[in-house]
Amino acid sequence: xxxxxxxxxxxxxxxxxxxxxxxxxxxxxxxxxxxxxxxxxxxxxxxxxxxxxxxxxxxxxxxxxxxxxxxxxxxxxxxxxxxxxxxxxxxxxxxxxxxxxxxxxxxxxxxxxxxxxxxxxxxxxxxxxxxxxxxxxxxxxxxxxxxxxxxxxxx
Ligand SMILES: [Zn+2]
Ligand SMILES: [Zn+2]
Numbered sequence: 766x767x768x769x770x771x772x773x774x775x776x777x778x779x780x781x782x783x784x785x786x787x788x789x790x791x792x793x794x795x796x797x798x799x800x801x802x803x804x805x806x807x808x809x810x811x812x813x814x815x816x817x818x819x820x821x822x823x824x825x826x827x828x829x830x831x832x833x834x835x836x837x838x839x840x841x842x843x844x845x846x847x848x849x850x851x852x853x854x855x856x857x858x859x860x861x862x863x864x865x866x867x868x869x870x871x872x873x874x875x876x877x878x879x880x881x882x883x884x885x886x887x888x889x890x891x892x893x894x895x896x897x898x899x900x901x902x903x904x905x906x907x908x909x910x911x912x913x914x915x916x917x918x919x920x
Contacts, residue, residue: 766889766908766910767912769853769855769888770853771852771911771912772911773869773914774832774912777914778838780804781914782864784850784851784913785913785915785916785917786853788851788857788915788916789916790850791849792848792915792916792918794845795845795846795848796918797849798843804902805839808835808837809832810833812831812832812835812886813832816828816831828915844914844915850910850911850915853879853908853910855910855911857907857908857909857910857920858905858920860878860880860899861878861879861882861909862875862879862909862910863909863910864904864907864908864910864912865882865884865886865887865889865891865907865909866903866905866907867884867887867889867903867904867906867907868884868906868907869886869907869912870884870885870886872884872885872891873882873885879893879896879909880892890902891903903917905919905920906919
């Protein structure tokens with residue numbers, strides 16, 4: 766992680782607007798991938814079923830190769846990466862840091878390498894799931910590292 770040299774208070778309103786504008790294409794791309802997710806899961810289940818049927822017919826590990834290939838493909842290209850902040854160049858909310866991704870308030874009680882925290886602004890308890898699942902109980906409106914607003918709709 767890069768330590769942000771400047772945080773939200775150090776930027777002018779026009780600078781913040783420009784950052785949000787710069788972030789928009791990445792946010793749209795991320796949302797598009799998230800929407801496609803159930804569809805990809807369905808294809809994977811389908812391939813898994815075919816592999817299962819094949820493995821009943823031919824007793825060989827080769828039957829599972831399409832499934833394994835599909836899994837590898839999914840891990841490499843399917844799981845959307847949280848976009849980088851145009852100001853501090855960190856991923857805006859992969860783990861929690863100083864600022865609340867929901868309201869931009871200051872976080873306290875930061876635990877376990879940024880996987881959970883409480884916000885002193887909106888009083889929420891924020892949690893990030895472990896591993897690559899990226900499950901979390903909040904939407905990202907602000908960069909957690911430097912606090913700038915990145916997306917009105919939320920990621
Ligand atoms: Zn908050
Ligand atoms: Zn940032």
